[in-house]
Amino acid sequence: MSQPTPAGLKSSARTYTHPGLPEPADKDYAVIGKSKPKIDAREKVTGQARYTADLKFPNMLYGKILTSPHAHARILSIDTSEAEKIPGVKAVITHKDVPTLKYGISPARWDENIFCIETVKFVGDKVAAVACIDEETCYKALKAIKVEYEVLPAVLDPLHAMDEDAPQIHPEYPLNKNTEIHQNFGDVDEAFRQADYVRTDMFVGNRTYQAPMEPHTATSIWQGGKLTVYSSTQSPHYFQYYIAREFGLPMGDVRVIKTYVGGGFGGKLEPTGLEFAGAVLARLTGRPVKMFYDRAEMFAHNRGRHRQYMKLTTGVNADGRILGVHADFIMDGGAYTSLGIATAYYAGAMLTLTYDFENYRFDMNRVYTNLPACGAQRGHGAPQPRYAFEAHLDNIAKDLDIDPLEIRLRNARKPNTITPNEFVVNSCEMVACLEQARDISGWADKKGKLPAGRGIGVATGSFVSGAGYPIYRTDLPHAAAMIKVAEDGTAATLYTGATDIGQGSDTVLCQMAAEAMGYTYEQMKIVAADTETTPHDFGAYASRQTLMSGAAVKEAGDEVRKQLLEMAGEMVDLPPERLSVRLGRISAKDNPEITLTFEEAARTFFVQKGPLMGRGSYAPPKLGGKHKGAPVGTSPAYSFAAQVSEVEIDEETGEVAVLDVWDVHDCGQVINPALLHAQVHGALYMGMGESIWEEVRFDAKGKIQNPTLGEYRLPTALDMPRIHSSLVPSYEIAGPWGVKEVGEGATLPTMGCFRNAIFDAMGISVNSLPLTPEKVWAALREKRKANGEDIWDPMACECFLE
Template sequence: MSEKNFNVIGKGKPRYDGRVKVTGAAKYCGDLKFPNMLYGKMLGSPYAHAKILSIDTSEAMKIPGVKAVITAKDVPSLKYGISPARWDENCLCIEKALFVGDKVAAVACVDEETCYKALKAIKVEYEVLKPVLDYMHADEDDMPQIHEKYAKNINTEIHQEFGDIKKAFAEAHYVRTDTFVGQRCYQCPIEPHSAVCIWQDNKLTVYSSTQSVHYFQHYIAREFELPMGDVRVIAPFVGGGFGGKLEPTGLEFNGAALSRITGRPVKMFYDRQEMFQHNRGRHQGTYKITSGVDKDGKILGCHVDFQTDGGAYTSLGIATAYYAGALLPLTYEIPVYKFDNRRMYTNLPACGAHRGHGAPQPKYAFESHMDNIAKAMGIDPLDIRLRNARRPNTETVNNFKVNSCGMKECLERAGELSDWRKKKKEGLPKGRGIGISTGSFVTGAGYPIYRTDLPHASCMIRVHEDGTSATLYSGTVDIGQGSHTILCQMAAEAMGYRYENMKMVASDTETCPLDFGAYASRQTLMSGSAVKQAGEEIYRQIIDMASTMLNLPPEDLKCELGVISSISRPKVAPITFEEVARRFFVLRGPLIAKGVYTPPRLGGTFKGAPVGTSPAYSFCVQAAEVQIDEETGKIDVERVWDVHDVGQVINPVNLHGQVHGALYMGLGETIWEQVHFDSNGKIVNGNLGGYMIMTALDMPPITSEVLEDSYEIAGPWGAKEVGEGATNPTIGAFRNAIFDAMGVSVNSVPLTYEKVWRALKEKRESENK
């Protein structure tokens, strides 16, 4: 496409936070200590569904070192949540506890050990109610209703139709229905959630392991009826989030209440089991898909009909429910589309936004369905995808405008890399299979989580008085994805400065301008656009000052990597950014600039139209090759190939790291990961030994590539997202490889060795008959 003469972006600059992280100097929320600090814990319900008859805290209060014990009467009763339409959660349960671990009381004590003694001494009298544990039967007449407002335990119901689906199916050459089932997964960041709350002098300061300081500030201020200016939220280093740290946990609210009561800082924290109970991980669902195709396999219409398990609260699940179907028409051009979904309440931990928000499981079902169609019609899986691949500058049937889109190129390149044609032509050895799948994701959500006209991103840059450094002030949060690094690269590029001299003050509502934070893969494009604008304003001011100093017109000057020179007169001695910045400060005061970003108005006008809108969409293809041992069902992944259309790459090292991590998570969800419950709704594998996340020994080799020429008009320098979209195709790619290897389909994930072994055994038995 265009000439790419970048000095800072597009380069694998070392991580901004690399040094403090390898030396152990980086302080995460749980590492913080304050003078006079207390430790706080919450008491969880032992029952999945129970009426709270009484709570006696008197014995707990008698224990030396116990400073406060609170129940629902000590905290605001205002319900909170993510979307105002579905606020359904309280700081502490008022009448009923709705899942095992639901928060019933909280304590603040001089040390952690005393907290556990205090929790044990709280006497709660429960009336145990029948729990709703199966989301597929949650609406039946004999099931108790979990929330008063929601009949039949239906949390969210979606019915969207674009075009005449009956007609599309009637005209189709082949119509096929498949149903696939997904499991409950948990994000499992390695850093447990924590919060330190300090309520002093009518001001509340909360340090939290959060993905968004702004949303937390908003929720906390609302809950305690404080002006937002009196609530300061700071995210120190955050040890991974993947969506699980995007919403308040009760740690923040109850920590704030305990700090107000005791007048002391209170550190609240989850242990690993409590993290699993708080959850907000991937929804499990049953995904029924019917498609009609023409004789070439071109899709004429699709009807997707889903039912998902939301758990006890809405959490971010209303968005998840919409995302589940909204993003499916992205990678393929589906002209007629019907989307039905019911998100059910159950007495299990609440589900929320888990990397790829709502999209990966439905995408797994859809990509599996595509392979079933291809197989039935005798079409190569790569060809059926090429025939349906989205083209650039198109609009989806549900009104998402797509600018750049290298879907076809990604498919072709993944085919080349994996040697697809040759392997399909010559065939693979017994037990060997190859699969392919597509993915796409939003580059930032088109609309905020709560209704507001605030811009989505803003920032400031201040150049140091002597010009030897510049500080970027941004409310963004680096949860590990590397946003500080790429935002500093972008600032330096725009300023004509050096990355190595950039500093960053971030993730603090008091010192940084507003940014919505780390979710929906938004910071590269949205925060990056604001940073680019601020950087360019610094550049203009530097050039203007240099023009005066050199007595040359500004249009004849350029500034690159901190050196200002004349374009037309190469003999004029260059001057440095430092000299000019210092002169600027002496004559004009602080050299500062601001940037702000608001996305354009996006999407249609139908109910739910905003969910899935975005200024830009990433596209990618993954192919996987597996070897299955028929005797044991063991699956060995030989290699995975990922080809991505991410627009302009800002930092290739970070980029491929994101692809590796996303693939790793998706592969785990394909074969191993699942949260299991006993018959009373209690988690049985709420630890990192029982919940099988992959170790270094399980990780297959990866080839990760990007389309070099992609340029996205809506993104800064043409950039778009990678972090979440890379999880989108993964489960489908592995399922399709396993399907190819086995010749039979197992229609649920995880595709455990046992399931594979059983399916192969049944296949052999039926063949022998």
């Protein structure tokens, strides 16, 4: 059936064999693979858990930031004298009072100042800050600061940001080009020449915002020359690094502590400005300063999903095998870089993963606009291009009269292959995911056979299990861990820099520690995400912690077990290799009569040798190719997923009801099934929100129109479909026990999956996100008009009102 490969064109991936340990035959695990309750569940549900904003310190002041009311303006003068006279105002600061060193999270483009110096670049840009005895006084002080602006023309349309006559936002970046990418792998032109069919489609993504439940907060305290910052953060390490850099402090004099965090989703990975302003205010006043954003300020600070304009051209042969792809994108970056360089590279890099094609070109311009800066949001740059590609592929399948699931099976990536952009893929159950999604969704019985208004769609996704390289250049390992067993052996504490932001890393890492040690999960304690007491870890982003932090934890746990069994061997007079330990019981492998408890051996160890401790660290192997931008998208391992969704469309109003979603994931060995499925539900929820409801909207002056949870419509529980979260057996050779990511991957297929289900139901293509009822309504009317149907015009009826 399959056609021969056209001459002179590579059409399938190179293969690769990972040198790591093969899959073990015995997977009789005692602690991992089980749905243990979350280690912090009791604290959270009883309200005992204290988030950063709950912390109070003696003499603490409250701080707020004054922001720009204009999208683009020159600052002519700032007069803080009236504000300083208000009783209760302890400090007022502007750019004159803070370091002028530019910062950012992406070292290649540090382009932010703590406070604007010459111009403000979006509505919400930071101009000044106050510290006062209470919150109310802060607002009075902010009102009393007089800023004189000269309003400048603004760039609000990313498609015109690169025009010769467009206003320039950063003088260092002509034509408002923040990041320009041209990558070329194989021979795309030749692929298109040899293809039986070439199609081009254009899609538009939407600006969305992470909208974490907990607002950004930071409390800064100076003790002598040492700065401590309590922060709602995804990465204490990056905060520590950038705060230390900004103030010229040794990293050892900056301590960043994460408390409980109510969600991040990418928006809390980089310093928010609250840390810098708070540190200066705390220094000036000699008092702790608590800074925070309210909901509208969170939307203005943003760092959410970029809006992308995505042109895709694909050449296929007659049976639908992809020969070459050209992705040509423009991205609205907003006023600053944030994580956007990586976002821009991710947007193209991740398109090569789920389908096997060898000829690929990626062109991208990330442009500056006078809108809030965009950054990393769950799935980073990948979900919108994935939506575009999955929609594009369905268009091709329809043109060639191939079933959408079948065209995906024909192109699905195989394990132990290398992508054209040099990503090494070890485990990959893309085919099994598609087949299971097909079977459990009843695809064969539904496709083309559903009643009017109903449709079914399929899409795929893949994501990194941790980034192959850190955000700034360093040779630090990516993760490290320590375990200290209590003196009497009744508890063990895991010290890790890994960052639990609600996703449950504290829980799965304690499960992994207990499994490695031969201990019980219930006896584990954890100290995490405090740069002073816990070992280094880059934090919660790029779905990295289960694999990377887990590898460090496993090594630490293995070291504890080894020392424990040596001690036990001395106690029972057996060589340690003849002993094993499981769930706190030590036994001889060939003599069940000989037993000893973990506690007994651990206590004896402490008496004789001092603290029983284990250490571990993890650094990924060198990954990726040599082309420009090659590091972005590299990872030790990739997850794969297929989603099928069934929708029902109101043919008159365009309303889309999602009835069922079947998500089948290849995520390697599962540590905690309950948490894993919860991650799938959460990722799917976010994907759904971006698909149909969520969009940050701006007025003609660049001001956000909907910075509230009333008008920025996250879906509610009532909007959720039935979710069927399923797994395929999988083992990843590069991960401890064979683990891979799950937290972001399930966001990827969702938008394209819904678009394809709507396409199946109604034969209409909505080529921009979100797939709102009004867009579906408009597309349905266009289709009826094109079919020659008589459409009633609601604008042309008789008006009875005066």
